[in-house]
Amino acid sequence: MSNIVKTLTIAGSDSSGGAGIQADLKTFEEYGTYGFSALTTIVTMDPDNGWHHNVYPVEAALVAEQLKTVFAGGPVDAMKTGMLGSVEIVRVAEQAIKNNHQSNVVIDPVMVCKGEDEVLNPESAEAIRDLLLPLATVVTPNLFEAGVLSGLGKLTSIEDMKNAARKIHELGAKNVVVKGGKALDGEKAIDVFFDGSDFTVLESDKIEPAHNHGAGCTFAAAITGGLANGLPVHEAVAKAKDFVSAAIRSGYQFNEYVGPVFHGGYRLNR
Ligand SMILES: Nc1ncnc2c1ncn2[C@@H]1O[C@H](COP(=O)(O)OP(=O)(O)O)[C@@H](O)[C@H]1O
Numbered sequence: 001m002s003n004i005v006k007t008l009t010i011a012g013s014d015s016s017g018g019a020g021i022q023a024d025l026k027t028f029e030e031y032g033t034y035g036f037s038a039l040t041t042i043v044t045m046d047p048d049n050g051w052h053h054n055v056y057p058v059e060a061a062l063v064a065e066q067l068k069t070v071f072a073g074g075p076v077d078a079m080k081t082g083m084l085g086s087v088e089i090v091r092v093a094e095q096a097i098k099n100n101h102q103s104n105v106v107i108d109p110v111m112v113c114k115g116e117d118e119v120l121n122p123e124s125a126e127a128i129r130d131l132l133l134p135l136a137t138v139v140t141p142n143l144f145e146a147g148v149l150s151g152l153g154k155l156t157s158i159e160d161m162k163n164a165a166r167k168i169h170e171l172g173a174k175n176v177v178v179k180g181g182k183a184l185d186g187e188k189a190i191d192v193f194f195d196g197s198d199f200t201v202l203e204s205d206k207i208e209p210a211h212n213h214g215a216g217c218t219f220a221a222a223i224t225g226g227l228a229n230g231l232p233v234h235e236a237v238a239k240a241k242d243f244v245s246a247a248i249r250s251g252y253q254f255n256e257y258v259g260p261v262f263h264g265g266y267r268l269n270r
């Protein structure tokens, strides 16, 4: 079929199914697109150790090989990156985007897993800032990641989020969405969108219980799906906000530690 709309994720595997490549491919399907993937890391969560996340990066050369396979069909309609796992893998992603003249690039600068409070790999965070932000059509940091990328540290208000978005735009990303999510105090889940000249504040009710494991990946994958389908950036972001809200509302409690989103929530109109 020649009218197939193609999407790609370069991300890690979350066997628990809510986040990572699993979230991305499910979301791409919901958007009626054909999903490709290059796996960067395998993440396990240990029920015998308080659900501690162990992250196992794949060899960078193997990520490059996967991307050679994907791009053998030419550039895709839109792509995203998620957890990248090492500086070398960030470089491989950068080269693939440049060499294949890939447009519609969504960078989700994954630095932490929810429930874990250490930056997974500080060098990778710097590499994402320096190598990938200049290639980003949209970058989607959460509150913590936006504080790191902007250098502003802890962000606690919409004004802080706007200042961070401005700084991240200066680093080269064309559009920035700073996600307040559950981390920003208040009754609303607030995200700030900045296109380089105007701010839009996206608001939804804060959903409780927050079955939001995978919400960030799902949001970025939904923006990717929207861009692939030809939506302008601001519409792709607004639709992604509705999509992820429905996914959180339809989420469920997997065990005592984690409640993932359900990526099909939007279709079920929940
Ligand atoms: N409890 C919640 N209720 C409603 N929306 C939420 C909730 N938690 C997160 N979101 C939304 O989900 C999206 C992902 O945000 P967030 O969970 O902060 O990202 P990340 O997974 O990268 O930490 C954002 O649009 C955010 O506002």
Ligand SMILES: Cc1ncc(COP(=O)(O)O)c(C=O)c1O
Pocket: 011, 012, 013, 014, 019, 020, 021, 043, 053, 082, 083, 110, 112, 113, 114, 212, 213, 214, 215, 216, 217, 218
């Ligand atoms: C492979 C992978 N990518 C990304 C994330 C981040 O998930 P979230 O969308 O909840 O921020 C996780 C968290 O567990 C993960 O395992």
